[in-house]
Amino acid sequence: MRALLVCPTMILAALLAASPEVASAQMKLSPKAAAPGGTETRYFTSIDGLMDGNADVVLKETRQGKTVTAAVLDVCYPVAKNSDRKDRFVVNLQVAGQNLTGTTQSLGEKSPVSVKLLRKPTGDTFEFRGQISIGQSVTEVTSPDNSDLSEKEFLDNQTSDDGITPQPKDFTDVSPEAIAVKVKLDAATEFLKSLKGQDIEVTLASLSVGCDALRAGEQTINMSVDPERAAALLSKFKAMPGVTAAGWTAGMTEMDRTIRIPAADWRDGDKVNRDKLASALAGVLSRTLAAKPVSHNFNPATGKLKLVFKRPNQDFPALELTDTIEVAGLISPDKPGATDKLMLWIGSPSTTTADESSGAKLNLSDDASADEEGDQPDDNGSIEALAKELKGQRWDADKSVWK
Secondary structure, X not given: OOOOOOOHHHHHHHHHOOOOOOOOOOOOOOOOOOOOOOEEEEEEOOOOOHHHHOOEEEEEEEEEOOEEEEEEEEEEEEOOOOOOOEEEEEEEEEEEOOEEEEEEEOOOOOOEEEEEEEEEEXXXXXXXXXXXXXXXXXXXXXXXXXXXXXXXXXXXOOOOOOOOEOOXXXXXXXXXXXXXXXXXXXXXXXXXXXXXXXXXXXOHHHHOOOHHHHHHOEEEEEEEOOHHHHHHHHHHHHOOOOEEEEEEOOXXXXXXXXXXXXXXXXXXXXXXXXXXXXXXXXXXXXXXXXOEEEEEEEOOOXXXXXXXXXXXXXXXXXXXXXEEEEEEEEEEEOXXXXXXXXXXXXXXXXXXXXXXXXXXXXXXXXXXXXXXXXXXXXXXXXXXXXXXXXXXEEXXXXXXXXX
């Protein structure tokens, strides 16, 4: 799933609106020399040590020549140690020589905030020392060697792709079951509550409101839905309060394990007979996996297909152990809207072994890690066999075409 991202135009809008609320960046670049006596805006994108190094900091300075005439400190930080939930404060700092001071309250928890910093140029970099208090917590700041950025450098370092494609030409770059909605933070709670009781799976990680989302004022919610219902749901979501974007995004499908087939043979009227197609898939995979088909079913929320097979385990035949093989799949149109093609994605097989013989059972444990290099299961040419049996096409990644 995808990280929450911020558009540079949102950052500029925030800067011009309710004081300079700017997006995060952690890259340090070499400072550019200012025009002598000219007014310019510079940024610092880190101050070491805040909240055990977990704070996301942007300090914006307005300078007349080398003299700071105004400064705004924007800090996003965990509400508690090891917490994924974030709070944030934005404080306009009073400038008195090298001293930067100010008070405010955090935007989420409404905690009182006090900032006292000493800013000292050290050659081409800057040193910050002092204290930042949030509620009863006091952080001592000791941060040498900070480089500043011009406004152009700062904006160039912002990411702008939120991963949402409202109208994809096909499902080769986005996944047919994966949709995402960008919603304003003040409307996010009601939007999420409206999903309760629906056949939709919400990605848990997308419920975490990160610093980019806090600064942009928008959160991206990722979901998995049955591809047959995705377009209708997106149309519904676009009309809901606070929603600013909706579309397809990256999901479970991988093009190297995907084939495209003619839809005509698998249709009953205007509907795809998914059970008929799933049975055909099981027939091919039973040969490549040398296993007997046991069952298949479709997840009512996501449309994800689960195929189950069994075969005798060959590691120690006399024990009569049984391998249970599960294979995930997805059946969908190859693009949004009307089409005469279907796209089939088949996942890598997952095998478990158990004693299913009569009488006393042998208890087994499997300590092998699926993350170990070379430990990916061999599907014995299943994708190629499916393409041949179903008169399908494979994806040519080099040429970005079906072949």
